[in-house]
Amino acid sequence: MQAKTDLFPPDLARLAEAAKALGHPARLAILQTLAERGACVCGEVVDELPLAQATVSQHLKALKAAGLVRGEVDGPRSCYCVDGTALRALADGLGGFLAPLLDALPPDDDADCC
Protein backbone atom coordinates (compact mmCIF):
# COMPACT_ATOMS: atom_id res chain seq x y z
CA MET A 1 0.00 0.00 0.00
CA GLN A 2 1.16 3.47 -0.69
CA ALA A 3 1.56 5.44 2.44
CA LYS A 4 -1.43 7.74 2.53
CA THR A 5 0.43 10.09 4.78
CA ASP A 6 0.01 12.88 2.23
CA LEU A 7 -3.74 12.82 2.65
CA PHE A 8 -3.34 14.23 6.13
CA PRO A 9 -2.27 17.64 7.40
CA PRO A 10 1.51 17.83 7.20
CA ASP A 11 1.89 18.62 10.87
CA LEU A 12 0.06 15.44 11.79
CA ALA A 13 2.17 13.50 9.34
CA ARG A 14 5.34 14.91 10.82
CA LEU A 15 4.29 14.22 14.37
CA ALA A 16 3.29 10.67 13.45
CA GLU A 17 6.66 10.19 11.86
CA ALA A 18 8.41 11.27 15.02
CA ALA A 19 6.16 9.15 17.19
CA LYS A 20 6.94 6.17 15.04
CA ALA A 21 10.62 6.75 15.75
CA LEU A 22 9.81 6.33 19.44
CA GLY A 23 7.71 3.28 18.72
CA HIS A 24 10.30 0.66 19.51
CA PRO A 25 11.88 -0.06 22.88
CA ALA A 26 15.30 -0.47 21.33
CA ARG A 27 15.20 3.07 20.00
CA LEU A 28 14.03 4.42 23.32
CA ALA A 29 16.89 2.57 25.01
CA ILE A 30 19.34 3.97 22.47
CA LEU A 31 18.20 7.50 23.18
CA GLN A 32 18.57 6.93 26.90
CA THR A 33 22.02 5.49 26.51
CA LEU A 34 23.19 8.33 24.31
CA ALA A 35 21.84 10.92 26.70
CA GLU A 36 23.24 9.22 29.80
CA ARG A 37 26.73 9.03 28.41
CA GLY A 38 26.69 12.76 28.23
CA ALA A 39 27.71 12.97 24.67
CA CYS A 40 28.16 10.53 21.91
CA VAL A 41 29.36 7.03 22.25
CA CYS A 42 29.62 4.76 19.35
CA GLY A 43 29.55 1.01 19.57
CA GLU A 44 29.04 0.99 23.29
CA VAL A 45 25.40 1.27 22.42
CA VAL A 46 25.64 -2.19 20.93
CA ASP A 47 26.96 -3.55 24.22
CA GLU A 48 24.05 -2.00 26.07
CA LEU A 49 21.42 -3.65 23.96
CA PRO A 50 20.45 -7.29 23.61
CA LEU A 51 20.62 -7.00 19.85
CA ALA A 52 23.10 -7.76 17.14
CA GLN A 53 25.35 -5.03 15.83
CA ALA A 54 23.59 -4.92 12.49
CA THR A 55 20.24 -4.44 14.14
CA VAL A 56 21.47 -1.65 16.36
CA SER A 57 22.98 0.07 13.35
CA GLN A 58 19.61 -0.05 11.66
CA HIS A 59 17.86 1.47 14.64
CA LEU A 60 20.48 4.20 14.78
CA LYS A 61 19.87 4.85 11.11
CA ALA A 62 16.15 5.16 11.78
CA LEU A 63 16.74 7.63 14.58
CA LYS A 64 19.08 9.59 12.36
CA ALA A 65 16.49 9.63 9.60
CA ALA A 66 13.98 10.95 12.11
CA GLY A 67 16.47 13.67 12.97
CA LEU A 68 16.59 12.79 16.65
CA VAL A 69 20.17 11.71 16.53
CA ARG A 70 23.24 13.05 14.81
CA GLY A 71 26.13 10.91 13.73
CA GLU A 72 29.65 11.81 12.80
CA VAL A 73 32.41 9.63 11.56
CA ASP A 74 35.26 9.91 14.01
CA GLY A 75 38.18 7.95 12.78
CA PRO A 76 37.59 4.24 12.79
CA ARG A 77 34.43 4.51 14.83
CA SER A 78 31.22 6.42 14.51
CA CYS A 79 29.92 8.88 16.97
CA TYR A 80 26.29 9.41 17.74
CA CYS A 81 24.59 11.87 19.94
CA VAL A 82 21.11 13.07 20.72
CA ASP A 83 20.05 16.16 18.83
CA GLY A 84 18.82 18.33 21.66
CA THR A 85 17.03 20.74 19.40
CA ALA A 86 15.14 18.04 17.63
CA LEU A 87 14.28 16.30 20.86
CA ARG A 88 12.96 19.51 22.30
CA ALA A 89 10.94 20.08 19.16
CA LEU A 90 9.52 16.62 19.47
CA ALA A 91 8.59 17.16 23.10
CA ASP A 92 6.95 20.45 22.13
CA GLY A 93 5.15 18.84 19.23
CA LEU A 94 3.77 16.07 21.37
CA GLY A 95 2.79 18.49 24.09
CA GLY A 96 1.18 20.79 21.55
CA PHE A 97 -0.84 17.91 20.26
CA LEU A 98 -1.83 16.28 23.52
CA ALA A 99 -2.52 19.36 25.64
CA PRO A 100 -5.48 20.63 23.59
CA LEU A 101 -6.95 17.16 23.60
CA LEU A 102 -6.75 16.98 27.35
CA ASP A 103 -8.21 20.45 27.65
CA ALA A 104 -11.12 19.55 25.45
CA LEU A 105 -12.01 16.60 27.60
CA PRO A 106 -14.52 16.75 30.42
CA PRO A 107 -12.33 18.06 33.23
CA ASP A 108 -13.20 15.60 35.95
CA ASP A 109 -15.00 12.42 35.09
CA ASP A 110 -13.44 9.63 33.20
CA ALA A 111 -16.28 7.23 33.68
CA ASP A 112 -18.73 7.09 30.80
CA CYS A 113 -18.51 8.67 27.43
CA CYS A 114 -21.95 8.29 25.88
Add this chain to the structure above:
Amino acid sequence: MQAKTDLFPPDLARLAEAAKALGHPARLAILQTLAERGACVCGEVVDELPLAQATVSQHLKALKAAGLVRGEVDGPRSCYCVDGTALRALADGLGGFLAPLLDALPPDDDADCC
Protein backbone atom coordinates in the same frame (compact mmCIF):
# COMPACT_ATOMS: atom_id res chain seq x y z
CA MET B 1 10.72 -12.40 13.88
CA GLN B 2 9.56 -12.69 17.40
CA ALA B 3 9.05 -9.33 18.94
CA LYS B 4 12.02 -8.85 21.22
CA THR B 5 10.09 -6.37 23.24
CA ASP B 6 10.50 -8.56 26.32
CA LEU B 7 14.25 -8.11 26.27
CA PHE B 8 13.77 -4.51 27.29
CA PRO B 9 12.62 -2.90 30.53
CA PRO B 10 8.85 -3.16 30.70
CA ASP B 11 8.39 0.58 31.07
CA LEU B 12 10.24 1.18 27.83
CA ALA B 13 8.19 -1.52 26.15
CA ARG B 14 4.98 0.06 27.36
CA LEU B 15 5.99 3.53 26.29
CA ALA B 16 7.07 2.27 22.88
CA GLU B 17 3.72 0.56 22.52
CA ALA B 18 1.91 3.80 23.24
CA ALA B 19 4.15 5.77 20.92
CA LYS B 20 3.45 3.30 18.17
CA ALA B 21 -0.25 3.99 18.62
CA LEU B 22 0.51 7.64 17.80
CA GLY B 23 2.67 6.62 14.89
CA HIS B 24 0.12 7.09 12.16
CA PRO B 25 -1.49 10.35 11.07
CA ALA B 26 -4.88 8.71 10.76
CA ARG B 27 -4.82 7.77 14.42
CA LEU B 28 -3.73 11.25 15.42
CA ALA B 29 -6.56 12.68 13.36
CA ILE B 30 -9.01 10.28 14.98
CA LEU B 31 -7.93 11.36 18.44
CA GLN B 32 -8.34 15.00 17.46
CA THR B 33 -11.78 14.41 16.02
CA LEU B 34 -12.97 12.51 19.05
CA ALA B 35 -11.69 15.19 21.40
CA GLU B 36 -13.08 18.07 19.35
CA ARG B 37 -16.56 16.63 19.24
CA GLY B 38 -16.61 16.87 22.99
CA ALA B 39 -17.56 13.30 23.54
CA CYS B 40 -17.97 10.30 21.42
CA VAL B 41 -19.09 10.29 17.87
CA CYS B 42 -19.31 7.16 15.91
CA GLY B 43 -19.12 6.95 12.18
CA GLU B 44 -18.64 10.64 11.76
CA VAL B 45 -15.02 9.84 12.19
CA VAL B 46 -15.18 8.00 8.90
CA ASP B 47 -16.49 11.10 7.18
CA GLU B 48 -13.65 13.16 8.57
CA LEU B 49 -10.95 10.89 7.21
CA PRO B 50 -9.91 10.17 3.64
CA LEU B 51 -10.04 6.46 4.32
CA ALA B 52 -12.46 3.63 3.82
CA GLN B 53 -14.77 2.61 6.63
CA ALA B 54 -12.97 -0.68 7.16
CA THR B 55 -9.64 1.07 7.50
CA VAL B 56 -10.96 3.56 10.02
CA SER B 57 -12.46 0.73 12.00
CA GLN B 58 -9.07 -0.92 12.13
CA HIS B 59 -7.37 2.23 13.37
CA LEU B 60 -10.06 2.63 16.00
CA LYS B 61 -9.42 -0.93 17.07
CA ALA B 62 -5.72 -0.18 17.37
CA LEU B 63 -6.40 2.86 19.50
CA LYS B 64 -8.74 0.82 21.65
CA ALA B 65 -6.11 -1.89 22.03
CA ALA B 66 -3.66 0.78 23.12
CA GLY B 67 -6.19 1.89 25.70
CA LEU B 68 -6.36 5.44 24.42
CA VAL B 69 -9.93 5.17 23.30
CA ARG B 70 -13.01 3.55 24.74
CA GLY B 71 -15.85 2.23 22.65
CA GLU B 72 -19.38 1.38 23.58
CA VAL B 73 -22.10 -0.08 21.47
CA ASP B 74 -24.96 2.38 21.41
CA GLY B 75 -27.85 0.99 19.50
CA PRO B 76 -27.16 0.60 15.82
CA ARG B 77 -24.03 2.68 16.01
CA SER B 78 -20.87 2.51 18.01
CA CYS B 79 -19.64 5.19 20.25
CA TYR B 80 -16.00 6.04 20.77
CA CYS B 81 -14.38 8.52 23.04
CA VAL B 82 -10.93 9.45 24.19
CA ASP B 83 -9.91 7.92 27.49
CA GLY B 84 -8.74 10.98 29.35
CA THR B 85 -6.97 9.02 32.03
CA ALA B 86 -5.00 6.97 29.55
CA LEU B 87 -4.15 10.04 27.50
CA ARG B 88 -2.92 11.84 30.56
CA ALA B 89 -0.87 8.79 31.50
CA LEU B 90 0.62 8.76 28.03
CA ALA B 91 1.49 12.45 28.22
CA ASP B 92 3.09 11.87 31.60
CA GLY B 93 4.95 8.84 30.35
CA LEU B 94 6.36 10.69 27.38
CA GLY B 95 7.24 13.66 29.53
CA GLY B 96 8.86 11.42 32.08
CA PHE B 97 10.95 9.87 29.40
CA LEU B 98 11.92 12.96 27.45
CA ALA B 99 12.53 15.40 30.30
CA PRO B 100 15.50 13.54 31.81
CA LEU B 101 17.03 13.21 28.37
CA LEU B 102 16.77 16.92 27.81
CA ASP B 103 18.18 17.62 31.25
CA ALA B 104 21.14 15.37 30.62
CA LEU B 105 22.02 17.23 27.47
CA PRO B 106 24.47 20.11 27.33
CA PRO B 107 22.21 22.99 28.30
CA ASP B 108 23.03 25.47 25.59
CA ASP B 109 24.92 24.34 22.55
CA ASP B 110 23.42 22.14 19.96
CA ALA B 111 26.28 22.42 17.56
CA ASP B 112 28.75 19.59 17.69
CA CYS B 113 28.58 16.38 19.62
CA CYS B 114 32.05 14.84 19.43
Add this chain to the structure above:
DNA sequence: ATCGGTTATCGCAGATGTACGATATATTCT
Protein backbone atom coordinates in the same frame (compact mmCIF):
# COMPACT_ATOMS: atom_id res chain seq x y z
C1' DA C 1 50.87 -2.96 2.27
C1' DT C 2 48.70 -5.61 5.51
C1' DC C 3 46.29 -6.57 9.72
C1' DG C 4 42.78 -5.84 13.23
C1' DG C 5 39.03 -3.59 14.98
C1' DT C 6 34.68 -0.87 14.08
C1' DT C 7 30.70 0.29 11.59
C1' DA C 8 27.54 0.31 7.51
C1' DT C 9 25.21 -2.11 4.16
C1' DC C 10 23.26 -6.27 1.72
C1' DG C 11 20.32 -10.09 1.44
C1' DC C 12 17.21 -12.82 3.50
C1' DA C 13 13.17 -14.38 6.35
C1' DG C 14 9.41 -13.82 9.09
C1' DA C 15 6.26 -10.65 11.34
C1' DT C 16 3.44 -6.77 11.42
C1' DG C 17 1.09 -2.65 9.40
C1' DT C 18 -1.94 -0.46 5.97
C1' DA C 19 -5.69 -0.33 3.00
C1' DC C 20 -9.67 -1.97 0.78
C1' DG C 21 -13.80 -4.61 -0.95
C1' DA C 22 -16.87 -7.98 0.46
C1' DT C 23 -19.36 -9.93 3.90
C1' DA C 24 -21.32 -10.77 8.48
C1' DT C 25 -23.62 -8.86 12.42
C1' DA C 26 -26.57 -6.09 14.99
C1' DT C 27 -30.17 -2.75 15.59
C1' DT C 28 -33.80 0.33 14.34
C1' DC C 29 -37.75 1.34 11.53
C1' DT C 30 -41.68 0.03 8.65
Add this chain to the structure above:
DNA sequence: AGAATATATCGTACATCTGCGATAACCGAT
Protein backbone atom coordinates in the same frame (compact mmCIF):
# COMPACT_ATOMS: atom_id res chain seq x y z
C1' DA D 1 -40.78 -10.50 9.23
C1' DG D 2 -38.20 -7.59 6.21
C1' DA D 3 -35.64 -3.44 4.70
C1' DA D 4 -32.31 -0.09 5.82
C1' DT D 5 -28.39 1.55 8.22
C1' DA D 6 -24.14 1.27 10.83
C1' DT D 7 -20.23 -1.17 12.32
C1' DA D 8 -17.05 -5.07 12.78
C1' DT D 9 -14.64 -8.68 10.83
C1' DC D 10 -12.64 -11.56 7.01
C1' DG D 11 -9.66 -12.23 3.30
C1' DT D 12 -6.43 -10.34 0.35
C1' DA D 13 -2.52 -7.65 -1.40
C1' DC D 14 1.26 -5.08 -0.83
C1' DA D 15 4.48 -2.40 2.03
C1' DT D 16 7.23 -1.78 5.87
C1' DC D 17 9.53 -3.36 10.17
C1' DT D 18 12.57 -6.33 12.72
C1' DG D 19 16.37 -9.14 13.22
C1' DC D 20 20.42 -11.48 11.93
C1' DG D 21 24.53 -13.37 9.49
C1' DA D 22 27.67 -12.24 6.01
C1' DT D 23 30.16 -9.04 3.79
C1' DA D 24 31.98 -4.66 2.46
C1' DA D 25 34.10 -0.29 3.65
C1' DC D 26 36.84 2.40 6.50
C1' DC D 27 40.67 3.78 9.38
C1' DG D 28 44.55 3.45 12.63
C1' DA D 29 48.49 0.85 13.79
C1' DT D 30 52.10 -2.31 12.78
